[in-house]
Amino acid sequence: MRGRGRPASRRAAARYGDPMITRRNDSLPPGPRLPSAIQTVGWWTRPTGFLERCRRLYGKRFTIRLSAQDPFVMISDPDEIKQVFTAPPDVLYPGEGARILEPIVGPNSILLLDEGAHMAQKKLVLPAFHGERMKGLEPMITEVTRAQIESWPRGELMAMHPRMQALTMDVILAAVFGLRSGDRLTELRLALTEMLEFGLSPLSLLPPAQRAPFGLGPWAKFIKVRARADELIYAEIDDRRQRPDAGGSEIIASLIEARHEDGSPMSDEEIHDELLTLLVAGHETTATELAWALERLTREPEVMAKLISAVDEGDGEPYLTATIREILRHRPVLLNAAPRTVKKAIEVGGVRYEPRVHLVASAWLVQHDPDIYPEPYAFRPERFLDSDPGTYDWIPFGGGRRRCIGASFAQMEMAVVLRELLRSTEVTAGADGAEFTIRRAITVTPGRGAETVLADRATA
Numbered sequence: 001m002r003g004r005g006r007p008a009s010r011r012a013a014a015r016y017g018d019p020m021i022t023r024r025n026d027s028l029p030p031g032p033r034l035p036s037a038i039q040t041v042g043w044w045t046r047p048t049g050f051l052e053r054c055r056r057l058y059g060k061r062f063t064i065r066l067s068a069q070d071p072f073v074m075i076s077d078p079d080e081i082k083q084v085f086t087a088p089p090d091v092l093y094p095g096e097g098a099r100i101l102e103p104i105v106g107p108n109s110i111l112l113l114d115e116g117a118h119m120a121q122k123k124l125v126l127p128a129f130h131g132e133r134m135k136g137l138e139p140m141i142t143e144v145t146r147a148q149i150e151s152w153p154r155g156e157l158m159a160m161h162p163r164m165q166a167l168t169m170d171v172i173l174a175a176v177f178g179l180r181s182g183d184r185l186t187e188l189r190l191a192l193t194e195m196l197e198f199g200l201s202p203l204s205l206l207p208p209a210q211r212a213p214f215g216l217g218p219w220a221k222f223i224k225v226r227a228r229a230d231e232l233i234y235a236e237i238d239d240r241r242q243r244p245d246a247g248g249s250e251i252i253a254s255l256i257e258a259r260h261e262d263g264s265p266m267s268d269e270e271i272h273d274e275l276l277t278l279l280v281a282g283h284e285t286t287a288t289e290l291a292w293a294l295e296r297l298t299r300e301p302e303v304m305a306k307l308i309s310a311v312d313e314g315d316g317e318p319y320l321t322a323t324i325r326e327i328l329r330h331r332p333v334l335l336n337a338a339p340r341t342v343k344k345a346i347e348v349g350g351v352r353y354e355p356r357v358h359l360v361a362s363a364w365l366v367q368h369d370p371d372i373y374p375e376p377y378a379f380r381p382e383r384f385l386d387s388d389p390g391t392y393d394w395i396p397f398g399g400g401r402r403r404c405i406g407a408s409f410a411q412m413e414m415a416v417v418l419r420e421l422l423r424s425t426e427v428t429a430g431a432d433g434a435e436f437t438i439r440r441a442i443t444v445t446p447g448r449g450a451e452t453v454l455a456d457r458a459t460a
């Protein structure tokens with residue numbers, strides 16, 4: 001009986017995770033034997049250092065144990081990453097680990113679903129991101145970017161991360177709803193920013209019952225803000241449904257046109273949940289990657305000079321594209337793809353994994369592997385000038401059927417923002433020395449928020 005051995009198994013659980021899972025996964029790859037509480041602190045406070053240390057000690061594949069969770073096996077060999085990304089949908093479940101986001105994105109979100117339900121939703125959303133629609137959105141992104149850049153102060157030390165958050169919020173609201181001005185935009189911007197702040201707070205990680213036992217505090221405030229955001233989003237959906245022939249490249253228009261396999265349209269709830277998913281998944285990630293872009297470029301004068309002349313000459317796309325790929329390699333804002341929870345036993349790289357273990361493809365480790373990228377800590381866009389990144393060794397957007405739906409959108413947005421910023425301003429670092437990496441919920445951001453000083457180029 002499990003109950004009898006409680007004290008011992010509780011100690012073991014604290015140290016190594018659930019002992020039953022450990023026993024069934026006796027052959028898990030080696031990893032740190034520190035208590036899980038200490039591993040959790042390492043993982044949350046010094047994630048990149050923690051990962052690198054584990055790789056030095058245990059190799060490209062190792063097991064880490066975080067408090068109150070089943071073991072996570074970190075994988076960074078491209079062959080093994082391929083096996084994880086291409087495993088059948090009923091064997092590995094990425095959606096389960098994202099359940100924590102349900103209060104924000106709603107139960108129909110593609111982030112939370114697995115197997116057939118996931119594919120069905122993804123098929124409905126994918127057309128919104130096809131090449132032609134993306135092209136249709138570029139002029140709008142450029143306009144929003146120019147307006148933001150003009151409003152930023154000159155000659156003052158400022159953190160670029162919050163500025164980029166404001167910029168990507170306006171871009172995603174325009175791309176999703178076509179909103180460019182007006183009260184609804186102002187209100188939605190405010191409500192979503194507050195909701196996302198809650199998503200970043202440690203409180204959001206607790207089970208609902210523990211979040212607000214007396215219906216007070218941040219959880220109650222979150223519920224109120226969410227109700228306001230829902231009201232605004234449903235009003236937008238209603239307005240669009242009244243104008244079925246309005247067309248447009250906005251994402252909401254594509255979702256209203258989308259049809260399930262049986263020919264039925266998406267329900268209001270489905271559209272609401274997918275729109276919120278795109279707002280949540282597409283805003284903070286892109287803002288942080290842009291903040292890293294400036295943190296890196298201002299410390300790499302040669303790259304910066306080449307990029308500026310490429311952009312000025314107007315045929316800068318190959319160098320700009322290569323620079324963006326290198327930023328995503330060197331500073332991936334998500335250190336790993338979504339953890340895949342084993343549902344049915346699977347063998348990867350000759351190791352058999354039993355249910356409940358999480359398999360995690362590590363973008364940080366594979367993208368800093370000297371066997372794949374010589375001098376991996378050097379920032380060198382030239383790596384990608386003559387060759388495209390590999391499918392399983394460049395994974396800032398994950399891979400397989402779960403690959404990020406907004407990968408092209410994000411890279412296009414990054415290109416527009418960098419092009420517009422470097423054409424109109426001279427950007428310098430706020431201080432010497434690289435900024436440390438700090439964790440902000442699931443993303444890693446520059447420690448001082450990418451401090452920079454802007455000057456108008458005409459007067460620079």
Ligand code: HEM
Binds near residue numbers: 111277281282404409
């Ligand atoms: C630089 C910016 C971005 C980065 C680094 C990023 C990264 C990622 C990663 C690593 C995943 C998990 C993939 C996996 O586990 O295999 C993901 C999923 C996703 N991303 Fe992004 N993303 C970015 C921007 C965007 C944008 C702009 C959007 C939408 C407008 C978006 C929407 C999504 C969605 C909906 C998913 C879930 C896909 C699924 O589960 O099938 N992302 N992203």
